[in-house]
Amino acid sequence: MGNTGSAAPTRCSRRDCRAEAAWALVWNNPKLHTPDRRKVWLACDEHREYLSGFLEVRGFLRECVPMAEFEG
Template sequence: MNDETPICSAKGCRTTAAWVLAWNNPKLHTPDRRKTWLACDEHREHLSHFLDLRGFLKDTVPFDQWRSPEDSAEPAAAPDPAGRQGPDAP
């Protein structure tokens, strides 16, 4: 792993991320804004469920297929390779 390796956002996980979970909190963000969490295969379902229960989850995309805003007409934030800390994972 190096500084460019995408890391899962689940708390305490240091596994390479395989998924991008695009989300937005409608109380805080404009409808076109996309925040991202990264997920490994093990934590994808847990993190997706956490976001979906709150109505935040907008899309789940394999990391290697995620397109940055420059590549797409739809605005989205590029995932942070270091990952953002999501909720506690089992």
């Protein structure tokens, strides 16, 4: 028993999506968060545009990073 060293799979943040995330959408709400505060939504390839568009239209999206490069 114990920790096998493998990380838990990451799942897309889109409601009802069970796909593995390929993207990290880094964002913050400037009305609520300090400029250095960052929150992260995860997105699969299919939902990346939808989720990033939702954040971008509100001025929340800071960057969209492939999961392989994300250091969170």
